[in-house]
Amino acid sequence: MSNSDYILEMNNICKSFPGVIALDNVTFKVEKGEVHCLIGANGAGKSTLMKILSSAYTEDSGEIYFDSKLLKAHGTQKRREEGIAVIYQELSLFNELTVGENVYINNYPKTKTGGIDWKKVYRDTQDLADKLNIKIDAKAPVHSLNIGQRQLTEIMKALACNAKLIVMDEPSSTLSQSEFEILVKVIEDLKNHGITIIYISHHLEELFIVGDHITVLRDGKFVACKKTCDLDEDRLVEYMTGIDLSQIESEEKTIHPVSDEVVLELKDLSNDVVKDINLKLHKGEVLGLYGLVGSGRTEILQSIFGVRSTTNGKILLNGKEIVIKDTGHAIRNKIGLAPENRKAQGLVLPLPVWENMSMVSLPKFLKKGKIDYKSITTICESHKDKLNVKTPSINTVTQNLSGGNQQKVILAKWLMQDCDILLLDEPTQGIDVMAKEEIYKLIHEITTQGKSVIVVSSELQELLRICDNIHVMYDGKQIFESNKGSFNQEQILHASVIGRAI
Ligand SMILES: Nc1ncnc2c1ncn2[C@@H]1O[C@H](COP(=O)(O)OP(=O)(O)OP(=O)(O)O)[C@@H](O)[C@H]1O
Ligand SMILES: [Mg+2]
Incomplete structure (x- = not known):
């Protein structure tokens, strides 16, 4: 040529x-x-x-x-x-x-x-x-x-x-x-x-x-x-x-049991975007929210995390009604949210990687009023390795990391916090195929430890792969629910586009 x-x-x-x-x-x-x-x-x-x-x-x-x-x-x-x-x-x-x-x-x-x-x-x-x-x-x-x-x-x-x-x-x-x-x-x-x-x-x-x-x-x-x-x-x-x-030999996929214990329940929950949402999250469950961008998926997470006020309905945490006032309140109740817009909501870019990773879990590292930097470093290093974060060191300014590696830092932050309920909004957005597998493995790992996860994703394949249960949203409404045994990709896709089950 x-x-x-x-x-x-x-x-x-x-x-x-x-x-x-x-x-x-x-x-x-x-x-x-x-x-x-x-x-x-x-x-x-x-x-x-x-x-x-x-x-x-x-x-x-x-x-x-x-x-x-x-x-x-x-x-x-x-x-x-x-x-x-x-x-x-x-x-x-x-x-x-x-x-x-x-x-x-x-x-x-x-x-x-x-x-x-x-x-x-x-x-x-x-x-x-x-x-x-x-x-x-x-x-x-x-x-x-x-x-x-x-x-x-x-x-x-x-x-x-x-x-x-x-x-x-x-x-x-x-x-x-x-x-x-x-x-x-x-x-x-x-x-x-x-x-x-x-x-x-x-x-x-x-x-x-x-x-x-x-x-x-x-x-x-x-x-x-x-x-x-x-x-x-x-x-x-x-x-x-x-x-x-x-x-490479393909690994055996293990299916983990989901308990009957309901850790989080939404009853007729409404906010300015979503209406009458009912869902139950069980201990050890991965629950997926699927729908078009703008269908209200993110807003459900925001209400659970206390950043969007509810106008109607109830949230029950471990069977007890709770009004989550703000994010601090949510975090104290062991709820974490990794948001979709990492730049605006997830990271403080001028700070080093370790500070972003340990930001939420910092109180855990206080020993007699002093920060235990040694433990922080050890745990940050281990998450850096686990998630394969590409950075010269955990002292590097987060801004200098590539987009996908910044996303991994957000995930590390919430994994370090040891939440009982983890809300993940587009967790693998911008993440390469190999690292995605690692994240799926980590989600699996934390659910086998009895933690529960709600995932919002635009990638249906991802949800089909990791979820026990998928709810489909359309225009602020919950229109379809599908369980692992009976996942039907076509039905879910149709529901998300036409706004009703077929
Ligand atoms: N301004 C910067 N200062 C220091 N290092 C940087 C800067 N910009 C990029 N890097 C480093 O250069 C390397 C390449 O980054 P780049 O953003 O080009 O990756 P990428 O292929 O776009 O990755 P991704 O898929 O995660 O977006 C990374 O190691 C990154 O940390
Ligand atoms: Mg890039």
């Missing part, structure tokens, strides 16, 4: 951070008009490579050709003008501004007199939303949107820049199945218009739906670039891990 068939060539890119070689002589080439998937385990260097492309980071060495031109000037604005738009894993929207203001923030249309043409801003935003087939009010402030709608707003923002190349860094990590299908259509449409897409995802099955080529990174190094049709999931995992899967 001649050079000009590549819209992007990143040659011999190197980038180091203190204690980490994030990219080690990586070469990455993308053809014009294709969807090129970039994959690798958490911390492999995917986001760093894309940040170098957008010039958010500067490479230590290497060259970038875009549209046959050597990119010299740095600065994200310059790169945007070249036609490169990057949607980062950690969204970068302004919460107080409207959807329209965010979408056109880099290039507001002007009126003849030089002011901002607000009519056009909102009209064009609405057009883009219609094209994406999503219901978003262009005038709604971003803080009123759920995380799925925010992701879609980011995609509209890239489209509004007339980009030639759009990088989507885990666009699908919080999208429901139907939203992902919308995204697939949008991607198809963009391709038809000659736009090139770089697609990063840990959902391997998605790559085979959207991708033309797949490039794999491992520990900051280039491993392979192949046509999607020449690959399967096992080969990909082998490239990602460097481990030959045929050498």
